[in-house]
Amino acid sequence: MKCRFCGKKAYIKLHHPKMYLCREHFMEYFERKVKRTIEKYRLLGKGERILVAVSGGKDSAVVSYVLKKLGYDIECLHINLGIGEYSAKSEEYTKKQSEMINSKLHIVRIKELLGAGIGELKTSRPTCSYCGITKRYIFNKFAHDNSFDVIVTGHNLDDEASFIFSNIMNWNTQYLAKQGPLLPGEGKFVKKVKPLYEVTEREVVAYALAVGIDYMLEECPYSRGATTLSYKEILNQMEEKRPGTKMNFVKGYLRKRYLFEQEVEKRELKECEVCGMPSSGEICSFCRVWRLKKPVELEVKEVKR
Numbered sequence: 511m512k513c514r515f516c517g518k519k520a521y522i523k524l525h526h527p528k529m530y531l532c533r534e535h536f537m538e539y540f541e542r543k544v545k546r547t548i549e550k551y552r553l554l555g556k557g558e559r560i561l562v563a564v565s566g567g568k569d570s571a572v573v574s575y576v577l578k579k580l581g582y583d584i585e586c587l588h589i590n591l592g593i594g595e596y597s598a599k600s601e602e603y604t605k606k607q608s609e610m611i612n613s614k615l616h617i618v619r620i621k622e623l624l625g626a627g628i629g630e631l632k633t634s635r636p637t638c639s640y641c642g643i644t645k646r647y648i649f650n651k652f653a654h655d656n657s658f659d660v661i662v663t664g665h666n667l668d669d670e671a672s673f674i675f676s677n678i679m680n681w682n683t684q685y686l687a688k689q690g691p692l693l694p695g696e697g698k699f700v701k702k703v704k705p706l707y708e709v710t711e712r713e714v715v716a717y718a719l720a721v722g723i724d725y726m727l728e729e730c731p732y733s734r735g736a737t738t739l740s741y742k743e744i745l746n747q748m749e750e751k752r753p754g755t756k757m758n759f760v761k762g763y764l765r766k767r768y769l770f771e772q773e774v775e776k777r778e779l780k781e782c783e784v785c786g787m788p789s790s791g792e793i794c795s796f797c798r799v800w801r802l803k804k805p806v807e808l809e810v811k812e813v814k815r
């Protein structure tokens with residue numbers, strides 16, 4: 511099959527909109543789509559200091575690469591979770607990826623910071639639950655303490671669709687009230703944005719291959735049997751029968767999100783007694799899980815505004 515624009519040999523067949531594209535025209539298409547997402551949802555403002563959360567996987571590597579290509583000045587943050595070989599490898603990939611795009615990489619190692627890795631802490635919470643709390647907290651506090659204006663994550667359309675799907679299946683209205691390509695900052699919460707919001711996982715993989723990004727394929731050992739994977743499979747089957755299903759589902763959700771917002775009462779946040787970050791209780795869940803007596807130090811000394 512031939513590229514719709516130049517007649518060269520096709521690199522990919524897109525299903526929605528249906529067309530064949532060569533490698534160059536696919537890259538152009540992908541980058542334009544990300545640029546349009548940034549403009550449409552006003553994700554990144556002029557002069558904002560941007561921190562990209564990187565894991566070593568394809569999504570965060572691709573979002574950093576495209577932002578650089580679109581002319582944004584970015585810095586990256588990787589959290590080494592202290593999960594044996596898996597974390598060591600992830601860190602190596604983030605180093606290679608940052609070198610490739612010549613961006614500054616910060617690394618926070620959980621074991622060095624908190625004395626134990628994910629999976630080693632004695633707590634009644636499931637591993638993924640306190641891992642999620644830890645990652646969210648560190649990304650936010652690092653961004654806040656080092657004067658970043660925005661945190662970029664690599665979530666793609668498939669991630670979003672499956673997240674919304676699973677939260678509808680469980681009627682988690684709290685979560686459904688605050689999803690989307692942009693979560694505005696508030697107080698000590700730094701703004702979070704998802705420039706890959708409208709590109710599919712398949713497109714992200716194809717783009718990574720097209721530009722030669724080497725990324726981590728191994729899954730975290732704790733992710734086995736994650737239910738989001740089965741939601742992704744169901745959505746993929748539906749997408750195959752009716753291309754555009756995921757996009758319509760996510761766009762429909764954005765139109766109806768206000769219904770969930772109405773449902774959720776706004777809770778007043780206090781300041782955590784240990785670290786001073788926003789918290790619904792006396793002590794925030796991060797300081798509680800890690801039984802901290804003083805705040806973690808995340809300020810990078812040489813970073814100045």
Ligand code: SF4
Nearest residue numbers: 638641642730732733
């Ligand atoms: Fe953390 Fe691994 Fe669970 Fe993901 S799968 S939340 S990285 S422990």
Ligand code: ZN
Nearest residue numbers: 513516532535
């Ligand atoms: Zn072409």
Ligand code: ZN
Nearest residue numbers: 782785794797
């Ligand atoms: Zn705290």
